[in-house]
Structures are given as structure tokens and as C-alpha cells.
Amino acid sequence: MTARCIGLAAVIAALAVLATLLKRSDVYLMTLCCVYLMATMGLNLTVGYAGQMSLGQAAFFGIGAYHAAILLKLGWPFFVVLPIAAVACFMIGLALGFPALRVQHHYLAFATLGFNILVFLVMRNEEKITGGTFGVSAIPRPTVLGMSTEGHLAYFYFTLVSLVALAAVLWWLLRSPWGRAFAALRDNPIRAESLGVNITAYTLLAFAIGAACAGVGGVYYASLVEFIEPGPFHFSTSLMMLLAVIVGGSGRFFGPVVGTIIIILLPEALRASNMEALKFMQKWYLVFFGVAVVILMVWLPGGILSLFDRWKKAPRIEAAKP
Amino acid sequence: MGDFVQLIVSGTATGAIYALAALGFTLLWQAAGVINFAQGEFVMLPAFAMLFFVAAGAPLWLSFLLTCAVAMAVLGYGFKRVIVDPLIRHGVIPLVIATLGLSIAVKNAVRGYSAQAYPFASPFPDGQLALAGVNVSYADIGTLVLAGAIVIGLQAFLSKTVTGRAMQAVAQNTEAAKVLGINVRRMVLYVFLINAVLAVVAALLITPTYLAKFDMGDSIGQKAFFAAIIGGFNQTRGALLGGVLIGVLENVVGFYVSPAYKEGVALVLFLLVILFRPEGLLGKSEERKV
Amino acid sequence: MTPFLEVKDVRKEYGAIKAVDGVSFDVGPGEIVGVIGPNGSGKTTLFNSILGQIKPTSGHVAFCGENITGMSPLELSRRGVGRTFQTLQVFGKLSVRDNLIAAAQEFKGTLGSRLFAAPDAGLGEHADQMIEMFRLEHVAHLPAGTLSYGQQKLIDIAMAFMPAPRLVLLDEPCAGVNPSLVDQLRGLLVELNKAQGGSFVVIEHNMDFIMQLCPHVICMVEGKVLAEGPPETVQGNRQVLEAYLGN
Numbered sequence: 001m002t003a004r005c006i007g008l009a010a011v012i013a014a015l016a017v018l019a020t021l022l023k024r025s026d027v028y029l030m031t032l033c034c035v036y037l038m039a040t041m042g043l044n045l046t047v048g049y050a051g052q053m054s055l056g057q058a059a060f061f062g063i064g065a066y067h068a069a070i071l072l073k074l075g076w077p078f079f080v081v082l083p084i085a086a087v088a089c090f091m092i093g094l095a096l097g098f099p100a101l102r103v104q105h106h107y108l109a110f111a112t113l114g115f116n117i118l119v120f121l122v123m124r125n126e127e128k129i130t131g132g133t134f135g136v137s138a139i140p141r142p143t144v145l146g147m148s149t150e151g152h153l154a155y156f157y158f159t160l161v162s163l164v165a166l167a168a169v170l171w172w173l174l175r176s177p178w179g180r181a182f183a184a185l186r187d188n189p190i191r192a193e194s195l196g197v198n199i200t201a202y203t204l205l206a207f208a209i210g211a212a213c214a215g216v217g218g219v220y221y222a223s224l225v226e227f228i229e230p231g232p233f234h235f236s237t238s239l240m241m242l243l244a245v246i247v248g249g250s251g252r253f254f255g256p257v258v259g260t261i262i263i264i265l266l267p268e269a270l271r272a273s274n275m276e277a278l279k280f281m282q283k284w285y286l287v288f289f290g291v292a293v294v295i296l297m298v299w300l301p302g303g304i305l306s307l308f309d310r311w312k313k314a315p316r317i318e319a320a321k322p
Numbered sequence: 323m324g325d326f327v328q329l330i331v332s333g334t335a336t337g338a339i340y341a342l343a344a345l346g347f348t349l350l351w352q353a354a355g356v357i358n359f360a361q362g363e364f365v366m367l368p369a370f371a372m373l374f375f376v377a378a379g380a381p382l383w384l385s386f387l388l389t390c391a392v393a394m395a396v397l398g399y400g401f402k403r404v405i406v407d408p409l410i411r412h413g414v415i416p417l418v419i420a421t422l423g424l425s426i427a428v429k430n431a432v433r434g435y436s437a438q439a440y441p442f443a444s445p446f447p448d449g450q451l452a453l454a455g456v457n458v459s460y461a462d463i464g465t466l467v468l469a470g471a472i473v474i475g476l477q478a479f480l481s482k483t484v485t486g487r488a489m490q491a492v493a494q495n496t497e498a499a500k501v502l503g504i505n506v507r508r509m510v511l512y513v514f515l516i517n518a519v520l521a522v523v524a525a526l527l528i529t530p531t532y533l534a535k536f537d538m539g540d541s542i543g544q545k546a547f548f549a550a551i552i553g554g555f556n557q558t559r560g561a562l563l564g565g566v567l568i569g570v571l572e573n574v575v576g577f578y579v580s581p582a583y584k585e586g587v588a589l590v591l592f593l594l595v596i597l598f599r600p601e602g603l604l605g606k607s608e609e610r611k612v
Numbered sequence: 613m614t615p616f617l618e619v620k621d622v623r624k625e626y627g628a629i630k631a632v633d634g635v636s637f638d639v640g641p642g643e644i645v646g647v648i649g650p651n652g653s654g655k656t657t658l659f660n661s662i663l664g665q666i667k668p669t670s671g672h673v674a675f676c677g678e679n680i681t682g683m684s685p686l687e688l689s690r691r692g693v694g695r696t697f698q699t700l701q702v703f704g705k706l707s708v709r710d711n712l713i714a715a716a717q718e719f720k721g722t723l724g725s726r727l728f729a730a731p732d733a734g735l736g737e738h739a740d741q742m743i744e745m746f747r748l749e750h751v752a753h754l755p756a757g758t759l760s761y762g763q764q765k766l767i768d769i770a771m772a773f774m775p776a777p778r779l780v781l782l783d784e785p786c787a788g789v790n791p792s793l794v795d796q797l798r799g800l801l802v803e804l805n806k807a808q809g810g811s812f813v814v815i816e817h818n819m820d821f822i823m824q825l826c827p828h829v830i831c832m833v834e835g836k837v838l839a840e841g842p843p844e845t846v847q848g849n850r851q852v853l854e855a856y857l858g859n
Contacts, residue, residue, distance in 0.1 A: 176726070180733075
């Protein structure tokens with residue numbers, strides 16, 4: 001355990017140093033990754049650890065972002081806005097998940113899909129509150145411990161530290177008995193129920209906590225981009241987030257890290273590249289991306305991190321069939 | 323009044339097209355446990371394929387048949403062998419992601435080739451027919467007849483032939499079907515082939531209006547999905563009802579309320595259904611298994 | 613005296629099919645009762661009707677005097693009623709040890725308190741004892757889904773006993789298990805019965821197993837109780853023999 005902690009600390013320190021050497025736009029991308037990671041780690045809890053389905057994570061991301069945009073511009077302190085956004089998303093998550101539990105599993109998927117589309121339309125049409133397609137601009141960045149985070153480097157460090165804190169909380173949550181209950185819910189809900197696991201309660205919790213994480217990510221996103229409009233919170237972003245979780249390795253703690261880096265950095269890298277060879281990619285990169293996703297799923301349905309299972313030397317006795 | 327009837331008729335015709343796509347979508351889910359996120363692209367590709375054959379000199383009816391053959395091979399058999407079979411035992415989610423990747427790849431591949439919207443010749447003659455004081459376009463009549471024939475034919479096949487009943491058995495209870503000696507793999511293949519053909523027919527009927535474009539699959543894929551849920555995901559008849567309902571209400575709302583709200587109809591219906599009748603209008607209430 | 617488990621005239625009908633056709637029996641505290649019968653006689657359906665997986669068409673089930681007819685598995689687990697299933701039902705991705713802890717952790721404290729409890733919910737020692745008893749030490753930290761059928765069967769059964777239930781219904785615990793393991797299982801059940809004092813109702817096809825384990829046996833045929841009593845009596849019953857040897 002301690003070896004892992006030291007390794008992680010080293011990686012984070014390396015990132016911090018690396019950031020000072022990179023261009024402003026690259027640091028922006030790294031910060032964007034951190035922000036999306038908050039949402040995808042939450043989604044991994046819901047989908048990977050508790051086995052539920054959510055196609056609306058971008059909606060919660062957006063709700064958090066608009067909370068931040070509006071309240072921060074009114075002068076509310078960042079660390080007051082953050083819990084408000086988290087709690088709001090948590091509550092909405094509970095409310096959304098509640099009717100889902102009377103019906104079949106895939107109902108939650110459809111409900112979150114509909115929710116995302118609806119939220120997107122509200123964001124786009126309610127101009128008085130959200131600014132409609134014109135959005136909300138000039139969102140301020142907070143002053144933390146007396147230091148301003150206006151600078152791109154400062155805001156990156158702030159986001160990175162916050163991400164680590166959120167990840168630590170999730171790690172602790174998953175190690176607690178709740179984490180075990182989530183896994184029981186995912187692996188065998190029928191058996192779990194006959195062993196006293198309250199399926200309803202844990203499903204709702206997993207879903208609501210995941211939503212709250214997305215809300216937190218949204219707050220950091222708003223201050224990062226300093227101007228938000230409904231576009232990034234479309235249903236297609238929810239699909240990308242789900243893709244990130246599954247491609248990275250659903251139910252693995254660092255799965256979202258791998259997946260988020262792929263879905264954010266890869267397209268950007270291809271698009272922004274100047275190399276002649278990669279110019280060709282710019283037109284077709286999404287095709288390669290789509291094909292890569294298909295191939296990856298067929299080859300590694302457990303996600304990229306499931307490669308580690310294949311390489312491990314642990315004894316693998318195939319579960320015998322009776 | 324005449325207007326209203328005309329709206330109903332043309333709405334039913336459009337709805338029938340949605341229903342065809344929704345029907346395939348539902349069948350795939352019931353018989354194979356596949357939620358096909360690329361269903362819209364399954365309609366878009368045949369549209370371009372038919373254009374290609376027509377440009378190569380084939381008459382429309384021949385292009386249609388050739389495309390059916392190609393679609394059955396690629397979107398039916400190919401899709402099943404390459405993507406569905408390896409993934410199905412890992413659960414629904416990896417498969418959903420794979421179809422999502424497929425959708426992205428295919429859509430952008432076509433877009434890379436051309437982002438233009440191409441006109442598509444209608445299989446039916448232009449013009450209208452006056453029926454009982456109402457003007458109905460030949461296209462609408464033709465659509466209703468063709469879609470209706472296919473649907474009725476499919477229902478008859480499913481309920482009256484041995485193969486059809488075997489397919490229904492697989493959809494309702496795969497394990498029991500296996501025990502009864504039904505060749506489940508083959509039945510599932512038939513479902514994929516049927517879905518491919520339904521998609522080609524949908525393409526033939528809808529592209530004249532929508533025009534062939536790389537993103538035409540978005541709208542129809544979404545409506546097929548909504549139609550299937552609205553009607554009831556576990557009922558094939560639900561897909562029909564859902565599709566027709568969307569088609570008719572879109573027209574009615576578009577005319578009497580405002581064209582701007584037309585696109586929102588399917589979504590609103592979908593939301594209402596999952597809030598108040600989540601199993602779908604015709605669906606059987608499936609209580610969460612204890 | 614109120615019997616521990618009272619099953620009265622339970623019926624489960626699927627249209628014209630009478631899967632369970634008026635079954636009644638009692639189980640006393642600490643008793644081990646066996647249920648035998650040919651395939652399709654309704655034994656598992658009876659279990660499912662008692663244990664809330666399906667709702668009985670009619671009839672009455674009482675546990676310690678409380679009416680538990682149609683209660684959900686969750687509510688039943690809270691009252692100390694547990695079960696095992698015909699097919700393996702473990703938490704595949706969790707380790708063996710975690711499977712056992714998961715089986716009992718929901719009975720400790722409240723939902724809220726469990727969030728802040730120790731990672732093993734204070735059940736680590738109990739789980740280790742169970743692992744020792746079931747001789748699973750060498751695989752304790754492996755994911756349950758990667759183990760052999762026999763090992764998973766042991767885990768499956770151990771899980772049912774982790775919360776020290778007062779009543780356990782076991783559905784074919786010996787299915788697909790090799791003979792040496794069957795002996796081990798019988799020994800374990802006897803040991804658990806003594807240590808925890810719970811009552812067991814066991815469906816099984818393995819006659820030796822049932823006859824040696826259960827002082828009281830019920831034979832079900834076509835949804836009805838055909839014979840009941842000590843194993844030798846039931847075994848010697850002509851109708852029971854006929855039912856098994858076929859028409």
C-alpha cells in the first residue's frame with residue numbers, strides 16, 4: 001500500500017514539474033483532464049463498482065457548472081458554491097433514481113438519457129437563468145489560501161490537488177463496507193438481497209454520489225473555461241464519459257484515468273498537430289477513434305487495465321461448470 | 323377537417339418508417355440482448371449504398387435489392403459475427419460501447435468522404451390522389467402500403483411459421499428455447515438479417531425526404547429508440563405503436579402548435595412514458611426480479 | 613407451543629399448473645429437516661414461495677409466530693432467515709474473504725454507521741474462522757469467480773451461515789459436488805447446527821446425505837407431501853419408492 005502511495009505521489013510531483021515546462025494550452029488540456037476525471041471517477045463508482053447504468057453524467061456536470069457560473073459571478077465564495085453544487089446534484093440524483101427502482105435495470109439508463117436531453121434543452125432555452133446559447137461568461141477563479149488561481153499554472157495545481165482529494169475520498173468510500181455492498185450489488189443483486197443488502201438504498205447512493213462527483217467537476221470546469229454554454233453538456237458527452245470509464249476499465253480505480261486521457265487528449269493531440277503525416281488524421285481521427293473503440297471492446301471487454309489481469313502470474317483456475 | 327385527416331395519414335406514413343427502424347431495434351434487444359446504438363447508421367449506410375448503385379447505372383428497384391443483400395451480409399451477418407458474438411457474454415455494456423464506437427466510426431467515415439446532403443429519388447411517383455375529399459400523396463400511400471405489408475408479413479412469419487415461432491421462443495426465453503432443441507444461434511442470426519432488411523426499407527422510404535447525409539442516422543436512430551421505449555421495449559407491437567404515435571403527433575403538433583416544437587414531440591412522449599408508464603404503452607410491467 | 617417455522621397449506625399455481633399443491637409442515641428450533649422428491653415435484657418452488665422470491669398463490673407461512681407470507685428476501689434476512697440457491701450464487705469479483713464479510717456486514721450497525729466502520733466491518737475474525745472451518749485458507753484472497761465449482765459451492769454455503777441465521781433453507785447443497793466434498797459438507801452442516809443452533813431445511817437428491825443428516829424427512833411428489841417422518845420410514849414407504857422409480 002505504501003509503495004503505491006509513494007508511486008502516486010511521485011507521479012503527481014512529476015506532473016507538477018512537467019506543467020512548468022509546457023505551453024499554456026497544454027497545461028489547459030491537463031487541467032481539463034483533471035476536471036473531467038472528477039466526473040468520470042464518479043461515473044466509475046456508479047457503473048463500475050455498483051453495476052448501475054448512467055447515460056446522464058454530462059447533465060450533472062453541467063448542473064454543477066451552471067451553479068458555479070451563476071453563483072461565483074454573484075460573488076459567492078468558491079468553497080461555499082462547491083458543496084452547494086455537490087449537494088444539489090446528489091439530491092437530483094436521488095430524485096431521478098427513485099422511480100427507476102420499481103422497474104427493470106435498463107430503465108435507469110433510459111431515465112438518465114431522457115434527463116440529459118431535457119436538462120440540455122432547459123439550459124439552451126432558459127435564457128434568463130442560463131443565458132441560453134449565449135451562455136455565461138467571465139466566470140472568476142477563486143483565491144485559495146490567499147493565493148490567486150488566475151494563472152493557468154496556479155489553477156492547474158489547484159485542480160490537481162482537488163482531484164487527489166476527491167479521489168482519496170472515493171478510495172476511502174470504496175474500501176469501507178459501503179464499497180463491498182456496492183460490489184455485492186453489482187456482482188449478484190439477488191444473493192445480495194437475501195443477505196440483507198438493501199438494493200434500493202445502495203443503488204440510489206451509488207447513483208447520487210456519482211452525480212455529486214460530476215457536479216464537483218462541473219464547478220471546476222466553469223472556472224477553468226471561464227465561459228460556459230450548453231454545448232459541452234449534451235448527451236453525447238455523457239456517452240463519451242461512459243466510453244472513458246469502460247475503455248479504461250470499469251470497476252478499476254484508475255480505469256477512468258486511462259479512459260479520460262484517451263478521450264480528451266487523443267482527439268486534441270490529433271487535431272492540434274502540425275505534422276504533415278498527422279494532417280491526414282485530422283479529417284479521419286474520429287473514424288480511427290471509433291474503430292479503435294470497437295477493436296478494444298472486442299479484444300478487452302474489461303477495458304485497458306484488464307491487461308494487467310492477463311499479465312499477472314496469479315493462479316487462474318477456470319471456474320468449473322457442474 | 324380535411325387538413326387534419328391528411329396530417330394523420332402522412333403522420334402515420336412517417337411513423338411507419340420510424341416503426342420499421344424501431345421494430346428492428348426491439349427485435350435485436352429481445353432476441354439477442356443487443357442495444358444497438360448504431361441503428362441510425364444502419365439506416366444511413368443503405369441510403370448511400372443505394373445511391374452508389376443508382377449512380378453505377380442500376381434502376382432503383384435493383385439497387386434496393388442489391389443493398390438488401392449487402393446489408394444482410396455486412397450489417398446482419400458481419401455485425402453479428404465480428405462484434406456481437408465475441409461480446410455478448412460479457413454483458414450489455416461492452417456491447418453498447420462497441421456499437422457506440424461503430425456509430426462514431428461509420429458516421430465520420432461517411433462525413434470524411436462527403437459532408438453534403440444528396441438527393442434521393444422517391445420510389446413512388448410524385449403527385450397526390452384525392453380520396454374521399456382528402457388529398458393524399460402517392461408517397462404516403464406507397465409508404466403505408468409497403469411498410470404495412472412488411473409489418474403484417476413479419477407478424478405472420480413470426481406467429482404462423484415454425485421458424486418464426488422458434489424466433490419468438492428465443493426472444494422470450496433463450497434457455498428454454500435451447501432445451502427445446504431450437505438452434506438459437508441461427509434464430510438470432512435471422513433476427514440480425516431481418517433488422518438489416520428493415521433498415522434498408524426504412525432508408526428507401528425516408529431518404530427522399532431527409533436527403534442522404536452522414537448524420538441522417540442521428541435523428542432516425544433517436545426516434546427509433548424513443549419509439550421502441552414508448553411502445554414498450556419488450557413488445558414488438560410496441561415499436562409499431564410508438565413509431566406511428568410519434569409520426570402522427572409530430573405532424574399534429576407541427577401544424578397546430580408550431581413547427582419549432584415538432585422535434586421535441588418524440589422526446590416529450592419519451593419522458594412522459596418513462597415517468598408514468600415506464601414499461602411502455604403496450605409493455606408488460608416487469609417488476610424488478612426479487 | 614408455536615413451532616419455529618410453520619408452513620400451512622401453501623399453494624403456487626401457474627394457470628392450470630399446480631407447482632405447489634397444498635404443502636404443510638412444521639420445523640422446530642435447531643431441527644434439521646430434509647425435503648426429497650423427484651425432479652419437478654415443486655421443492656424449489658416451495659422454497660421460493662417461502663423465501664419471498666415468488667409470491668404464493670395462497671397459504672400461510674409463519675416464523676416464530678410472525679406471519680412472513682410473501683415477505684421480500686430483504687425483510688426475511690432481517691429476521692434471521694437465509695438460504696442457498698440451486699445454482700452458484702457468489703460475488704464473483706470479490707475475494708473469498710470479502711464474500712464472507714459481505715454476507716454478514718449488513719446486519720451490523722446502520723447504513724450510516726457502516727460508512728465509517730472499519731473496512732472489514734469488524735467481521736474479519738469471524739470470516740477467518742469460517743474460512744478455517746471450510747478449509748479455504750489457501751484461496752481466501754482470490755476472487756471467488758476464479759475458483760473451482762466445489763470451492764465456490766463451499767463459499768456459497770459459508771456465506772449463508774455468516775450472519776448466524778436462525779433458519780436456513782438449503783437448495784441442493786450437494787449438486788455437482790464430488791463425494792469426498794459431500795462428506796465434508798455434511799460434517800460442516802452438523803457442526804454449524806451445533807455451533808449456531810439454527811434450524812435447517814435441506815432439499816437434496818443425494819439420499820445418503822439426507823438420510824445421514826436429517827432426523828426428519830419430507831417427501832414431495834407433484835406439489836404435495838406424500839410422506840413424512842424419520843428417514844427409514846420415508847425410505848421404506850411404497851408410494852415414495854414408486855414415485856422415484858417412475859410410472
